[in-house]
Amino acid sequence: MDHLLNAAAPVAAVLQAMLYAAAAPLLVGWIRKVKARLQNRRGPSVLQPYRDLRKLLAKEVRVAHTASPLFRAAPYIVFAATWLAAATVPLLAVNLPTAALADIIVLVGLLALARFFLALAGMDVGTAFGGMGASREMLVSALAEPAMLMAVFTLAMTAHSTNLAGVIDFQLSNEFALRPSFMFALGGLVLVALAETGRIPVDNPATHLELTMIHEAMLLEYSGRHLALMEWAAQIKLLLYGTLIANVFFPWGIAQSFAAGALGMGIAAVAAKLLLLGAALAIGETVLAKMRLFRAPAFLNLALLLALLGLLSHVILEVGA
């Protein structure tokens, strides 16, 4: 087992990373499909995002005169940071060497790195919309980050570990218990995820209506492979959050060894969870409407409140847990 682990672990880690990159567009496609159905449209194929990416990669890149080198470097950095962050979230199996690479605080840090360059790229060309998008993105993230960390700390303080693998291990090894703290933390994390991945009601991924966009406003000036990388990174981020919610709160089914069967089981489990989540998100996006920017703080304060409640209920109700 040991030598197998040593041999198989890096392979599994790389494989999982590749899987992230590969599966990200699929999740987006699935969500769009469900949405279209809910809106009584047939909608594009589930594979449409792949086609878009290929088309963009093949197109010529146009860069504004006023753009600086940073504008062209940013997409690569954003993509790399997001991907690396995703690679540290157990998708199929726990105990991957990537666990030692980074814990959840580092994960947040990497996402912040990506966001930092995204915002800078938005401001680079010097258009009004770019700056607007960057400013709003930073507002949303500033309010989302504490909520996210509070939710995560609730888990960490329960599991005495900030390492995702550690948290999941803790969940699996202890027998199942109904934890109010986890309930609150889950709620908070979901809201944060909606905000961070630019979904309705905070942002609308489909809009190009100037004054309401956040994420898209920063990508306005991009084209070709740069745009492709940015979009791809966004899709990976969505998948990342989905996996986070799915595997950390409902870890059952995830592979604890690198036996082929276990891994296959893991794939099936996570796929099922993600499909459910995606459908839920689609439903939410159809019933909800985007809110004004200055209602977003209230939304995120709710997230923070939930996370805080989770923490306090852990301290008060589950002492010694």
Place this chain on the structure above:
Amino acid sequence: MIMSAALSLVLLAVVLALASSAASLFAARTPTVIRLLAMPLFCLAGMAALAGGLSALLNGDAITATLPLGLPWLPWRVQLDALSGFFLAIIGVVSFAVGIYGPAYVRGFEKGRDSLVALGGFSGLFLAGMMTVVLAADAFLFMVAWEVMSLSSYFLVAFQHDNAANRRAAFLYLLMAHVGGLAILLGYGVLASFGDGFAFDAMRAATLSPAWASVAFALAFLGFGMKAGLVPLHAWLPEAHPVAPSHISALMSGVMLKVAVYGFIRFVFDLVGELQWQWGVAVLAIGCISALFGVLAALMQRDLKRLLAYSSVENLGIIFIGLGLALLFLSTGHSLPGVLAFIAALYHALNHALFKGLLFLGAGAILHSSHERDLEQMGGLLRRMPWTGFLFLVGCISIAALPPFNGFVSEWLTFQSALRAWQFDSGVLRSLVPIASAVLALTGALVAATFVKVYGVAFLGQARSRHVRHARAVPFGMRAGQAVLAALCLLMGVIPTGVIGALNAIPEQLLHSGLPQAVSHNWLSVNLAASNSASYSAPLVAVLLALIVAAVVWVLHRGPVRRVRRCDAWDCGFAPPGNRMQYTATAFAQPIRRVFAHLFLVDEAVVPRNDGGQRYQLTIGDRTWGIFYLPVARWVEAASRRVVRLQSGNVRLYLGWTLLTLLVLLWIIS
């Protein structure tokens, strides 16, 4: 043996600094002496301090010596242990970089009317003072060095004194420094009156009653907090730091504040003795307030150097959050997390010295080449001064606590120690500490926003004024000075294990308990306790990031099209954007300003401009003035207005006073 060599190195550094200030006395006749002699000496002093401090930090125990100066029964004692060695290293590295940066920068003043003698002389004195504070082993020498540091930095703040605002800033600074100094003096007085004498050893030996210990702690917290610019004692900082010459601002923000931190650590963790958890709560609360208030205030600024100064307030807040956590854990007997928080605070002190120094040097470079401090006038500097732009970006990433740079490591450590809160017995602390960490998280995100604003407005986009459009790259020396710090920012971020291992010597010497070897011996990644509980492998993260970027670039550039065509910006099809259409710094901060408006005295107005257009006027006021400072000033004014009635001018009344005094005294004694 080696330690005594270290001590002599450090003393040599002090002497060199004094020599540099002495050398610049000749600048009155030959201005070039600053550039050619004083600054190099300054640089050498930094180097010596760095070397001595590092060797003291790396090989353990403390060595003391006695100088032939001071009071007859209280000669000046110096002591070099791991703690002072570490802070000497901080002082040394920043002043080394400043020494490289300086010559080219002061050249700009050679034509000016401000006396270079003052600049060079007091710079050297300033450096010597800071190093002596860190070395002092008795209260008297400590206070002398402390006040020398304050006084010389005051003269540097007042350097360009033609501007009334600078004069007021200098006055405010000196006044508050004086108050702080006196508070510290009293704190030592308390310790000295319990132990016999002013030597630190005697104070360590003393045993205080908890009440008096708390008094001493309060005085020290007041004094050092005032120097460290903790809210609400920060009022002088955003006034004084920006108006000094930029390389001095770098020293003040990067190093002098650390000297205050050193003093606090020395006083509280070393001298007072028994720690009390209430102190921890106080420090933690003040730290949180400072961090949050500082970053919000920074976000609202449009003057680059003011913004950096406020961000210093925020960073000192983070350091004190770490110290507060350390106090909490240590006083409740949890040594491991306590040491962890302590090390986190030290680490952040180092990091802040590096990136804040770097950023101030960058601001100085902008000032040097475009004579502009106002963000609203900048823009597009990245293409005009690419090196400075690149190095400044490094600084921004580091200060925004993004991996794989150094700022992230210290924040990560702080979080980790805060997450040990489940070890507390009291549920109150268990729930308070995570809230502090939430504040820390919010702060981190806001810092990122702040520096996106700074970098995006200053270096990206297009120039917003003519003189910025004609900015040129700065001379090599200035770039080199920044490059040193930038390189260190990356280094400190990539090899955290080594740094932590070195820092571990300090708590082992000071608190007699260190981190278990598990933390430091694994070169690849920082693991606390078990490997799967919390881990961060900085080198791997850095390498992987680089690899992925390289791979993606490689893949994509083998694709069908690799041409890039330049065109006008699209901007949703509007007319090609002009530089007036860009988002300004004020506009960028507007959403967050709306959310946190009630913390400040914000007044916005759209006033008509004389050329018919309209002008959006915004004033950000600091509430602490109205709450803490003005009442005192008014009270003094009123009191003095009453008192001067004594001097009525009528000699008969004067005689009446004499008679009255006489009669009253006679009455009293019989």
Place this chain on the structure above:
Amino acid sequence: MTALLITLLAPVFGAFALAVVRPLRVAGWLNVAVSSVTFAATAVLAWAVAATDEIAGFSFRVDAFNVYLVVLTAFVGLTTSIFSRPYMRHVCETGMTTERGMRIYHAMYQAFMFTMLLALTTDNLGVLWVAVEGATLATVLLVSLYRTPEAVEAAWKYFVLCGVGIALALFGTVLTYFAAQQVIADPAEGLTWSILFQQASALEPSVMGLAFVFLLVGYGTKVGLVPMHQWLPDAHSEGPTPMSAVLSGLLLNVALYAVVRLKMLVDGSLATTASPHMAGQLLMGFGLLSFLVAGLFLHRQRDIKRMFSYSSIEHMGLMTFAFGLGGPLATFGALLHMLVHSLTKSAIFITVGHAAHIAGTQTIDRIRGLIRTQPAVGWSLLLGVAAIAGFPPFGVFTSEFLLLTATMQVQPWLTVALLSGLVIAFAGLFRHLHPMVYGPAPEGQLPVAANMLPVLLHLGLVLWLGLAIPSFLAGWLDRATQLITGVHLL
């Protein structure tokens, strides 16, 4: 002994000589020469005292307590005479005073020095009184030297207030003599301090208490203790600047010296009564009051010389407080403070004289941009004020450090008052100082011929004392401490 005689006779000779010497240039140099002779003599005297613990005889007595004050007096006298030579010439050229006025000035300058040295060296309380009164008489004409209405008014107030005060001091002396007669056979020795000091415990407490009140109010008026201080700013601001320098630097010290000598007697006599520390408590009260009130006065000054005279009041209050506090640490600090304060303050007044010449006025609002016009003057003023405000590495910091920590040990709660006083005074000084030294200079403002040597000497000495106290001085101060408190510090 001969050194002592020369010390006392040189100024007398100088006074008579300068009263008749007409040409101004000669008078100026002669003044310097006489002062330097005096200083040399005091140096020899100090050497002798350093060798033998003390010199006594002919009802003179030079011990550790007053020897350093003697040297200080002669030194400040010398440096001030060096400063006053070109300064008074400038004054005379501007026609503010006449050639006759100049003769009075020089003669009275030496007469003043004589009274100071006599008051310090004598062992007889009666002679001490005569000398201090003589100091008033010698300086009062100088205060009104310029004959402006303000000057005359200031002189009148100075004369009347100090005359009254000193008269009360005489009454106290009479009472002391009365008390002495009960214990000392020979009436001729009834006022000899050293003998009284040996017999102190036998002196009748009730009488001595009464006497001390009169002496305190009397000499306290000279020290400038609130509320008898009103003469001080007037006299300082209206007299010629060298006069202000020696008044602040010397006269106040001597008066305080007298108070302390008498306190030693009273303490001895009251030691066995119900309130043994009565004298000390009175001193603390007066000192603290003067300290705080003067600090508040600083905030509302319009005349630069008045401002610094209030700062003198403040520091005298601090020393009085410290002497009242008692204890070796505080006493040592106070003795040191007497030294550094008079050095620094006379240096400041000398600089202020130049500043007033540059601006052509003493009004603070019209003195601007000194550093730009004449950096030497501006920086000296800035550094001098920094020194007087108690910033290291200047010696004032050392003494204030000792005073504060001593207070912390004896009366912790009074330190709060001391701190607030220090801060208030500091703010008061610097808020006026800043616009004067910094900022752009008004156009047409030209540098003046200034001899900064005295200032450099004084500040240099203060700096030296801040960095290290020479062993012989430390020895003297320590023996003086032992004399006053009965306890060695070292």
Place this chain on the structure above:
Amino acid sequence: MSLVSLPLLQQFLLVLAALVLFTSFVLLSQARLVSAIHAFAWQGGLVAAVTGVVAVAGSSGHLYFSALLTLVLKAALIPWMLHRLIRRLELERHVESLRWPAIVNMVAVILVIFSYWLVLPMVQQELAFTRNIVAISLAVVLIGLWMMVVRQQAVAQVLGFMSMENGLFLAAVSATAGMPLVVELGVAFDVLVAMVLFGVFFFQIRQSIDSLDVDRLNRLTETVDEEADLEFSAAPRRPHTVTARPAAVEEAE
């Protein structure tokens, strides 16, 4: 000690002391300068007489000398100088009426009582009979000071000062049978010089404010009240100006 038990000489002494006290009351309330000077001369003479009597009683040598000194200085020389001065200042006709004479005198009486109360412990020691006179002399000193407070005429103030000196002489004589000779001489010399200087100042004051009313010497005072600017109180608020931009104010509806 009962009065009758005293020898006649000492009873005479007490009478003289009482007269000294009376003269200082006269001085206090005397409106005309010339007669005030006469009263002062009488006081000096009485003090000299007291000194002489004590000398006879105690038969101590140098007291005779100091009695003579007092007589010459206080009874003759100083009054004469004052006369010359006011003649040259044309003040012979000058009349200065007190504001509230009754109150002033009452205060003086209270001062007398107060000083007696102070001196009691000394007196009770039953040492020499002259002790009681100390109370008188202290009263004279205080009344002299009080006179300087209430009289706003420079010459009158000098008279008060001089009568304080008289009180001091009286105290010296009565309490301690005279100070050492050198001190006596020094004091006398100082008083003389002081008188000369006072003379000089009369003319200087007259020259500067052409009057001798000390209440008009009120140039030097701090109470002139103009708003001192609080340099350190001005809160740092930079006006912070950018041109209004749609994007910035957009969402703020």
